[in-house]
Amino acid sequence: MLKTEPTTDLFARALDEAARAAGGDGQPRPHAEARAAATLRLAALGAPTRRLEAWKYTDLRAVLARDYAFVHGAPAGRVTAADVDAARVPGLDAALLVFVDGAFDATLSDPFDGTDGVTAGSLQAALTEDAPAPFGRLTADEDAAFLALNAAFEADGPYVHVAARRVVERVIQVVHLTTADAPAFVQTRALIVVEEGAQVRIVETHHTLGTAPSFSNIVTEVVVGDRAVVDHHRIQDAGDAASQVNTARVQQGVQSLYRTGTWTFSGELIRNDIAVVLTGENSETNLAGLYLLRGSRHVDNRTLLDHAAPGCMSDELYRGIVFDKATGVFNGKVMVRREGQQTNAYQQSQGVVLSDDARHFSKPELEIYADDVKCSHGSTTGEVDPDALFYLRARGIDFDRARALLLTAFAHDVVARVGIDPLREHLDTLVEAGLA
Numbered sequence: 001m002l003k004t005e006p007t008t009d010l011f012a013r014a015l016d017e018a019a020r021a022a023g024g025d026g027q028p029r030p031h032a033e034a035r036a037a038a039t040l041r042l043a044a045l046g047a048p049t050r051r052l053e054a055w056k057y058t059d060l061r062a063v064l065a066r067d068y069a070f071v072h073g074a075p076a077g078r079v080t081a082a083d084v085d086a087a088r089v090p091g092l093d094a095a096l097l098v099f100v101d102g103a104f105d106a107t108l109s110d111p112f113d114g115t116d117g118v119t120a121g122s123l124q125a126a127l128t129e130d131a132p133a134p135f136g137r138l139t140a141d142e143d144a145a146f147l148a149l150n151a152a153f154e155a156d157g158p159y160v161h162v163a164a165r166r167v168v169e170r171v172i173q174v175v176h177l178t179t180a181d182a183p184a185f186v187q188t189r190a191l192i193v194v195e196e197g198a199q200v201r202i203v204e205t206h207h208t209l210g211t212a213p214s215f216s217n218i219v220t221e222v223v224v225g226d227r228a229v230v231d232h233h234r235i236q237d238a239g240d241a242a243s244q245v246n247t248a249r250v251q252q253g254v255q256s257l258y259r260t261g262t263w264t265f266s267g268e269l270i271r272n273d274i275a276v277v278l279t280g281e282n283s284e285t286n287l288a289g290l291y292l293l294r295g296s297r298h299v300d301n302r303t304l305l306d307h308a309a310p311g312c313m314s315d316e317l318y319r320g321i322v323f324d325k326a327t328g329v330f331n332g333k334v335m336v337r338r339e340g341q342q343t344n345a346y347q348q349s350q351g352v353v354l355s356d357d358a359r360h361f362s363k364p365e366l367e368i369y370a371d372d373v374k375c376s377h378g379s380t381t382g383e384v385d386p387d388a389l390f391y392l393r394a395r396g397i398d399f400d401r402a403r404a405l406l407l408t409a410f411a412h413d414v415v416a417r418v419g420i421d422p423l424r425e426h427l428d429t430l431v432e433a434g435l436a
Contacts, residue, residue, distance in 0.1 A: 010064040018152040038151035068185035073103030087207040091422040094173035117163030124156035138249035155189035165197040180210030190220040201231040226253035237265040254280030264291040275304040282311040289318035293326035300329040307340035322358040333365040347377040
């Protein structure tokens with residue numbers, strides 16, 4: 001186990017908080033042993049630094065050194081229905097789960113209650129009643145600091161369970177709101193279990209109501225059963241005082257389909273780390289990401305597609321537009337194990353850099369141990385195509401408008417992959433506003 005540099009203030013205080021919560025009021029708590037083990041891992045690992053290859057381009061020291069309060073929930077009445085409506089996707093007919101400072105707010109939510117085989121609500125409530133079998137299974141053996149930090153606490157978050165062969169017609173929208181009236185540290189834990197032959201669509205949005213800095217540590221586990229279909233999208237638009245580490249672990253069964261998109265429009269520092277293991281034959285994964293960065297925003301996208309079964313497909317497209325002094329990072333790896341014969345995997349990362357001080361780092365990787373595969377990757381980083389820009393300007397379009405048109409088209413190629421019409425239209429609107 002690798003010991004990093006000494007812990008930052010946040011990690012040091014997290015250890016104290018975890019110890020205090022474990023003693024608490026003396027009441028028994030579910031998964032207490034797992035939390036105790038996670039606390040030990042947290043103490044051994046410490047906060048990740050740029051000495052670690054996985055964090056080479058992302059320096060956490062500034063955002064972790066702040067004096068955050070560990071918050072869970074907000075005072076009654078602090079968040080209104082109007083606040084929730086402002087965070088929803090316009091025109092989307094959806095069941096609604098609202099989490100305020102990491103805690104489920106039943107008064108603002110419209111969940112599924114388990115009838116017809118569909119449950120969507122609070123993970124903490126589900127763990128209290130009867131711990132879902134897959135909880136913690138996809139992250140148990142991983143020595144990652146932010147996973148240990150999350151597991152050391154009783155974090156709440158969305159719990160979605162779809163029984164076998166159920167098709168959920170309504171989208172499930174999860175709204176994460178951070179009040180940030182003072183510097184706040186929020187943790188969220190999510191579990192999504194979609195059984196054999198079932199289908200579900202989930203859209204998550206992140207917004208901040210206050211103006212103080214905030215830091216969110218989010219861990220999501222997704223189990224996609226045999227022949228199940230899951231669409232899962234996350235819109236990150238919480239404002240430029242909000243930082244986030246978002247870790248997702250996904251396991252797919254036979255002939256399953258998992259489609260996911262990460263759409264980033266604001267944030268001080270954001271790290272997205274998603275790993276998908278294709279354990280069932282003939283399964284398919286589609287990953288998409290778009291990040292539009294201004295000011296000094298920093299977004300680091302790290303992906304792993306682990307082909308552990310034969311006949312699987314994966315298609316990955318990430319694009320970034322970087323202005324001012326912002327930094328975009330993409331590190332994507334496709335691994336094909338010996339069992340992964342007849343894999344078909346494609347990965348592409350593209351960044352557009354629009355100022356001398358902006359930075360974009362791209363590191364695509366292939367690690368292949370099978371001999372009957374089709375795998376390719378591509379990566380480009382550069383400016384707007386000068387020939388295309390000249391073509392538009394020669395037809396009377398001014399420079400700013402011409403560039404915006406080209407950038408909109410560049411972004412829309414990723415957005416066009418979204419199969420939920422209101423979400424796709426909303427993303428186009430956010431792109432247009434971000435490029436204005």
